[in-house]
Amino acid sequence: xxxxxxxxxxxxxxxxxxxxxxxxxxxxxxxxxxxxxxxxxxxxxxxxxxxxxxxxxxxxxxxxxxxxxxxxxxxxxxxxxxxxxxxxxxxxxxxxxxxxxxxxxxxxxxxxxxxxxxxxxxxxxxxxxxxxxxxxxxxxxxxxxxxxxxxxxxxxxxxxxxxxxxxxxxxxxxxxxxxxxxxxxxxxxxxxxxxxxxxxxxxxxxxxxxxxxxxxxxxxxxxxxxxxxxxxxxxxxxxxxxxxxxxxxxxxxxxxxxxxxxxxxxxxxxxxxxxxxxxxxxxxxxxxxxxxxxxxxxxxxxxxxxxxxxxxxxxxxxxxxxxxxxxxxxxxxxxxxxxxxxxxxxxxxxxxxxxxxxxxxxxxxxxxxxxxxxxxxxxxxxxxxxxxxxxxxxxxxxxxxxxxxxxxxxxxxxxxxxxxxxxxxxxxxxxxxxxxxxxxxxxxxxxxx
Amino acid sequence: xxxxxxxxxxxxxxxxxxxxxxxxxxxxxxxxxxxxxxxxxxxxxxxxxxxxxxxxxxxxxxxxxxxxxxxxxxxxxxxxxxxxxxxxxxxxxxxxxxxxxxxxxxxxxxxxxxxxxxxxxxxxxxxxxxxxxxxxxxxxxxx
Numbered sequence: 001x002x003x004x005x006x007x008x009x010x011x012x013x014x015x016x017x018x019x020x021x022x023x024x025x026x027x028x029x030x031x032x033x034x035x036x037x038x039x040x041x042x043x044x045x046x047x048x049x050x051x052x053x054x055x056x057x058x059x060x061x062x063x064x065x066x067x068x069x070x071x072x073x074x075x076x077x078x079x080x081x082x083x084x085x086x087x088x089x090x091x092x093x094x095x096x097x098x099x100x101x102x103x104x105x106x107x108x109x110x111x112x113x114x115x116x117x118x119x120x121x122x123x124x125x126x127x128x129x130x131x132x133x134x135x136x137x138x139x140x141x142x143x144x145x146x147x148x149x150x151x152x153x154x155x156x157x158x159x160x161x162x163x164x165x166x167x168x169x170x171x172x173x174x175x176x177x178x179x180x181x182x183x184x185x186x187x188x189x190x191x192x193x194x195x196x197x198x199x200x201x202x203x204x205x206x207x208x209x210x211x212x213x214x215x216x217x218x219x220x221x222x223x224x225x226x227x228x229x230x231x232x233x234x235x236x237x238x239x240x241x242x243x244x245x246x247x248x249x250x251x252x253x254x255x256x257x258x259x260x261x262x263x264x265x266x267x268x269x270x271x272x273x274x275x276x277x278x279x280x281x282x283x284x285x286x287x288x289x290x291x292x293x294x295x296x297x298x299x300x301x302x303x304x305x306x307x308x309x310x311x312x313x314x315x316x317x318x319x320x321x322x323x324x325x326x327x328x329x330x331x332x333x334x335x336x337x338x339x340x341x342x343x344x345x346x347x348x349x350x351x352x353x354x355x356x357x358x359x360x361x362x363x364x365x366x367x368x369x370x371x372x373x374x375x376x377x378x379x380x381x382x383x384x385x386x387x388x389x390x391x392x393x394x395x396x397x398x399x400x401x402x403x404x405x406x407x408x409x410x411x412x413x414x415x416x417x418x419x420x421x422x423x424x425x426x427x428x429x430x431x432x433x434x435x436x437x438x439x440x441x442x443x444x445x446x447x448x449x
Numbered sequence: 450x451x452x453x454x455x456x457x458x459x460x461x462x463x464x465x466x467x468x469x470x471x472x473x474x475x476x477x478x479x480x481x482x483x484x485x486x487x488x489x490x491x492x493x494x495x496x497x498x499x500x501x502x503x504x505x506x507x508x509x510x511x512x513x514x515x516x517x518x519x520x521x522x523x524x525x526x527x528x529x530x531x532x533x534x535x536x537x538x539x540x541x542x543x544x545x546x547x548x549x550x551x552x553x554x555x556x557x558x559x560x561x562x563x564x565x566x567x568x569x570x571x572x573x574x575x576x577x578x579x580x581x582x583x584x585x586x587x588x589x590x591x592x
Contacts (some may be wrong), residue, residue, distance in 0.1 A: 027464065030541040031478075032544070033536060034538070034541075035536075035538060035540035035541040035543070035544040036544055038536075038537060038541055039489060039541065039544060039545070134488060161567075217546065236534050237450075238450060238537075241450035242450065242537075243537065244490070245450065245489075245490035245535070246490060247490070247491065248487070248490030248491075249488065249490040252487055252488040252490070253488075275564065297534075298493065298494065302493070302494075
């Protein structure tokens, strides 16, 4: 707890003959620096980019300043305004760099002069205008998710510059080696430089498309966390929750965009089920078997509120809701139902119809078929669903996926056709890339012997 | 990401200071603080609690709970508001707490919120749930 005057905490001494205590103090200071970095990094990089006119340089300067903080704060204590401290140090580094390299032409001299004028003493009051900074963070989001970059590069850059995650953290979350992430980031910055990507929010007429790209990147990060496509763990909730945080950041930046609210709604309503999605041994628990008491009711409430805003904004603009809000609406039906039996499956089928019209995809068709199998009445039920799934079996886009055989297995099992169900589950297991998922499918196959 | 509750407490010095501060300013400072946490995507919810004199205490000392409207103990032990936030580390939660626009006599307690994984997995209720689930699966397998 800070003392009552709000002054920075007394520095922890790291000298003296107690290596253990000093190591502890160092680790604690390091964690404090990392905490500040997560909160401030997007704003710092955004401010620097505007000042130096070069995104890649700004990112490097900010990282250098962070290294200085890690070296100095353990001894000197965390400054009162750590964000301003980091920005000031980074700007000073920019000036020093230019002077050293003698690239001191007129324009740079001018920038350096401006920076010197602006650069406050590290202890000075916050020189930032919060409204302008938020707008700069928005530019940063658009730069990190720029269409000239590959999907992987957009993901890595977004987590790094907007999320404030370190290269090591990103590598850990995606189960890839650190050098791979480093390479992706370096190449991404190179590509942005080569393409001459300006540091700006896109013009109004292309805003929609570009926002779609941004939402897509955030959703990609989220889904990778909640159904890990590869590896041993079925879920990496840390990744999903970071994506949710970034989506909330985005919604604060573009509060009038219905689909941004739709995405937050979808993520909240999906994340609400996380506590029930794995058992104590880390194996997946399917929707039908989930203990709904474990669902996070406050996340559901936040998700429904966000969905309400998405609908209101879309209606206000005279449009229908977009695909994220539609998926959120399906998640909402599950969230409000007391059990699988009491779920309004017909409403879900209807929402899938809307989704299929808006964003046709074989996965949507497959999910719609599952919903059809769960609803009762004329034209519903497992038999009707099996016809729909069979129609999808020839779709090339699903040929290598375990989803079709897995769904066929479920339907055949419900129809009592055990031998066929077992064969389908075995085929699905052979196609599954994730170890936990494969184990569940094999167990289902074994249960039909 | 982990959920933390930032619990606000204040003693008589804070109460005295608030009495002299312009209400508008207090509200604006708190509004800006809340907005910064919203913009960072970490704020889940938060609320202030109304005056302790409007509340009640349910005391479990005897055989049946005794309801009184006080005493509550020392003023500085009373909660008067909270924020629920979600951050990557405890240090990040503390960093946010440090940024609250508060002065002498105020305290913020930073507490981690339990998740399902915090409950002992060998607890009989947890096991009952697991057993019930297995039973369901077997029944589904047979049926």
